[in-house]
Amino acid sequence: MQGGTSGHVSLGFAFLIIGMWHLFNSIKHHSLHPKTFISLPWFPVPRFKYLEPITIILVTSVFIISELFAGGGRPATAPNNLRHLEHSIIAISFSLYAVFAVLFDRIAAPLPAQRVLLHLLQAAAFAQQLLILHLHSTDHAGVEGQYHWLMQIVTLVTLIATISVAGNPASFLSSFVRGFSVIFQGIWLVVMGFMLWTPEWMPEGCFLKAEAVLCHGDRALRRAKALVNLQFGLYLIALTVCAMVFYLVVIKFYPQEKAEYRSLMTKFDDEEEGD
Template sequence: MSLFSMAFAGGGLILLGSWESLTSTSKTQRFSTITLISASFLSLLFIFDSLLSIFDSFSSHDKMGPTLQLQVLAISSLFLLFSILGIFNNFSKTLIFPYPLINLILLFAFIEEFLLFHLQFKDVDGVENRYYDLMMVPILVCVISTIVELKDSSFESIESIRAKGGVNFAKLGRGLGLILQGTWFVQMGFSFFSDLIANNCHLHRKSRGNFTIQCQSHMDLHRGGAIAVLLFNCHLALLVAVVCGVYSIVGKRFVVEGDYRSYRPIGGEMQTVENEGKFTLDSDSDEGGVNEIDQVDGNVGSRRGNGSVELVVNGHGVH
């Protein structure tokens, strides 16, 4: 991997996630053709990059390099299989694969990607491990969204989902997770392969796909991890701000508006008794005078004079 490859992969994931989020209101297809073609293109690029890293590890006599890149090859192959089957469903009229099967392949790919970043500890003291831990957050969002979509697709037909309309929140969540993955890929590229990493921390490369970031002291290691967490929080805040801005622009067009004509103010049901009675309050509390509450044209009243209380019901007083 290099700065260019990670930045290019991150940009592709950002565009793919943005399109996936914008098409979450689509009623025509489960996965759009642009999404599937983009996913297949990115998968092929990851496979090509992994093959280059494997050949480089052989020339560098790095025994761990091919093992690490074989995991990336397996994940990229699953995403490529998912995209190919989805393209067949969109263009073929005879060979149609079940949508839950395609969604299940996508789920396995995300789970394997989650395990890759969870178990990839080439150097226990490397700062890159903190970046990999934070990468698991958007991947977990994609896993949960895909599980929700798989559950819905297993119990509902295509016609019922299309007729239902509205926003596919599982698809929207997966799109946002892909966007956050893309921005964090770009951040890792600039942090690992430039001088934007923490002070006293440097990149040590054994081969193209096997590298680590070591720090001089224990305090430098903790500072590098803290900077990674701070950067991830900034990425998450930026994503929230962008989503809120985009939603405010396109929400009125794509989101179904509520029926505000049926709005009734709080206490509106009390307006129906306006013609039944009128309440008046006369108070003279400074001189200990009469506080009087009357109901005009009503049957119930209350009078209090000089400390005595009188309850009037249907013209009869009770003391």
């Protein structure tokens, strides 16, 4: 598996899993406590409370190390290495958020102000991601540029949803959109990883050269971009259907009269009741 493929796919699966965890907990908590619903920056795991932030720290740390050593010993400021530094900055932003998530929970009670700060750290990480995608030193043109441009749209949605959750943590819609868009980010990263670096999957009239997708003429390029747009639309439709079915399944298993969710959220729910 080529470097571009492995990096995008591994990160994509991390986004996918965390997004599904957030979507599941948002639906579950809202189904059990619709009147007192509060969207949290991260959700504790039974018997391993900090699994989510620790997973983020581990994944981003491995990614940063792989990016810093991707240049084969060349200076970090070399033109070919700038993109690796930019990727590392995104990973550092998410890692810092996860570190403070653990610190806030260990050192002080999860007051509303601290919860807002964690949401803002999340938003800062997504803003960093959007900025790097938009101002990448690598000239994302052609087919690759189309994939990255669509990725910017999804990242922007995640950023807006995260800021909205920070301002109104009781909004189930914002929490749902945040989880949904993070899942979509993960799916699109996986798709990019395979479609951009697998010669057998190149659109007709296009080919892979020096880790870049090139096309024979404008007609082939336009056709390739159109196929990317169709892919994006089909994945969006499929994910929307899956998310709606997932919602129906979760509320079926966790109707309002049950109280299992409190075992997971006791600390946070008690804090809300004491406000």
